[in-house]
Amino acid sequence: MASDAFIAATGGALTWLAPALVPLAAMLLLLPALRRLNRLRLLLPLAALPALGVALFAAPGAVDLPWLFLGARFGLDGTGRIFLLFTSALWLAGGVHALGYLHDDPRRNSFWLFWCAAMAGNFGLVLAQDAASFYVFFALMSFASYGLVVHSRTPEALHAGRVYLALVVLGELALFAAIALAWQAAGSLNFADIGPALAVSPWRDAVIGLTLVGFGIKVGALPLHVWLPLAHPVAPTPASAVLSGAMIKAGLLGWLRLLPLGVPGSASLAAPAWGEALVVLGLVAAFAAALVGAMQQHAKAALAYSSISQMGFVTVAVGLSLAVPAAAPAAVAAATLYAFHHAFAKAALFLGVSLVGAATARARALWMLGLALPALALAGAPLTSGYAAKAALKAALPETWAWLGMALSLAAAGTTLVMLRTIWLLKRDAGNHAAHPPNLAMWAGWALLVAASAAGWLVIGETRELLPSTAGGWAAASWPIVLGVSLALLLSAWRRRSPSADSLAVPPGDLVVPLLALARALAGSKQDGHGAAAGHAEHGAEPVAHATVPSWPWLGRAESALAGGSGLALALLGAAMVVLLIASA
Structure with a gap:
């Protein structure tokens, strides 16, 4: 025994x-x-x-290992299974x-x-x-x-x-x-x-x-x-x-795991100040990061800002859980669902960047289709995992927070704008993104993620009932994408009419750029005082990557x-x- x-x-x-x-x-x-x-x-x-095998086949459970660290426990619950799967x-x-x-x-x-x-x-x-x-x-x-x-x-x-x-x-x-x-x-x-x-x-x-x-x-x-x-x-x-x-x-x-989200039994669970602050920060991220992403000159930087914008939706869900404990179970479930959807869609878009050098017309058409599917999912188009995730998040909102649903829909228009900007940058700078012509392994890894993103709607299961059932529902689901496309067309026309418009961009890193510039200025003034900076003046922009190290x-x-x-x-x-x-x- x-x-x-x-x-x-x-x-x-x-x-x-x-x-x-x-x-x-x-x-x-x-x-x-x-x-x-x-x-x-x-x-x-x-x-x-x-x-992957544990995520798919292991039964829920846990094991205690008192000899490891400070007494470890490893196992799998419902939330962990979803995270481990994707x-x-x-x-x-x-x-x-x-x-x-x-x-x-x-x-x-x-x-x-x-x-x-x-x-x-x-x-x-x-x-x-x-x-x-x-x-x-x-x-x-x-x-x-x-x-x-x-x-x-x-x-x-x-x-x-x-x-x-x-x-x-x-x-x-x-x-x-x-x-x-x-x-x-x-x-x-x-x-x-x-x-x-x-x-x-x-x-x-x-x-x-x-x-x-x-x-x-x-x-x-x-x-x-x-x-x-x-x-x-x-x-x-x-x-x-x-x-x-x-x-x-x-x-x-x-x-x-660590925040007291959805813990039953006490009104003291409410942390409205923290929750409302998170909701505000999440909304600012959703809108501001999309705007900055649409002003990028590098496709991967635009995708990075898209991730910041999309994580704003998740931040809103966590903030809602802290502000309104009764909504926490539904909000946490929506955040988990959103993570599942975003993981496959965004990873497929990033891997698609390295396939920009596809040689044949058929391969390029396949590449464009493979980019369009996760891009539509991120924008929340009907019949995509993104639509189901955003619908679940809106369904978790209490009646007094209904205004937040409109704000999230407007943010989806910004996502559409960033996706169009990313695809345009890839086509414009095709030679700068491809390390070498794509090979079979590169296509295979990318295809797995595109297929997972496209099948996300079916995997989600119970949220299939959130599919629009009326013409008004379809219009409500589609207008953010139409608005994003309209904004992209207006910006494109403006850029064509204004030769200097295309140079308008926010440098990647945004907030940290002026801080590092100040640090470099302070470091340079100290070096000048000791006579040590003159020998590096001719290097131009190269010291930017190294100047913060002495600090x-x-x-x-x-x-x-x-x-x-x-x-x-x-x-x-x-x-x-x-x-x-x-x-x-």
Whole structure:
């Protein structure tokens, strides 16, 4: 009997840990001794299959591992299953695409090491049912993603990486403080215990504020969004797909896990000030990011701002849950549904960027159709997953918040405008986006995501009844798209009449640009006072990517530690974690 219990416990532990362990073990295939066996690299995308299998077939449950971290719990509930499903599918499709995208890249081994580490962190945090385990895997994903952002090692990539790394460190500090206060309030790190205890704790507001900041950086919530439009244009396209499709959803999951949303039983759950502030920030993000995205000169930057705009809808749902606890269950369900829809649609659009070099007319027509389907889903066109997600969000609104439905519809017009701008930029700058002509692996990975986005309406299930049943319903669902197309036509006509209009653009990073300019000015004045700046005057714009490093020496040291020798360190870390977890289980 004891042996049967031990076998059952070990099997349960490995079931929930396998999704994170397999990508870490896959990193070992890139050790120098095995690197010459190039065919082994073909197995790396398959590291996402255990997570996909768990999402599809594992029964709900959890296992406690008191020997791990501060007493870990891993398992799967309804929300976790949805997140694990689209996350694993994105990593699988993105990995297949990356095989073709990076087939001749001299840094592909470094890319795959960071890719597998970030994948392991992403899967681990979805399955984590306690705050300490979530924090560890969230940190692994966040820091490993830095290697994906700076993959090309260009000045622009290093600049984006520094901004990203600074915000990651800020977020980790905020989360550590939030989790420590939550532990003090609940006496436990299990999410199931934190929610009810936090709702009546004097530390509630502090935890809410720190949590909103810590996870808001990953979500891309205003004003913490500035890393997204800097990172996406410089990162490899497969990395952009998972960054926008999967990783920013980890921030949403963190909000849903740690914040007391939908916890029954007490009026003290209401946090109207926080909730209303989130709703305002979400609406500002939905509108402002769409406007800025429509003024971009790079397709991936426009898509990044589209993600910020779309995450504004999710921020509104979380804010509604805090402001009106009675609406929390429906709002949380709508936010989860929206994450599922946005993950496939946005990742398909990002992977489509690297297929812009399609050679034949038939391939180009297929590419345009494949871009149009997820673009329509993001705009909320009827018979798409986006329409169902937005309809579910509007259905969650209380009667006193009905005005918010009109605001969300207007924001959909902005999404349409950004989608049209993105497609126009891709066609205009086709030669600048294609690293090389698309190959079979690139087409295959992209096709998987396009198919998943197109089938999202069928997967959603119960929201199929939200399909418009009257002419008025169809008109209400379609007018935001018509408005967005009309705005695009007006802007196009204006640009043709005004030669200087096309130069009107907001630089990627928006809010951080003047701040970094001020930092450079202050650093330059200090250097001038010491006679050290004159030797760099002739380099023009190049110092922009490097000037902030002397102001943050700790950031420079962290960057050097991640960039130098990080591949071997990550591989050894993966080996150690695999051996430790399997042996202890």
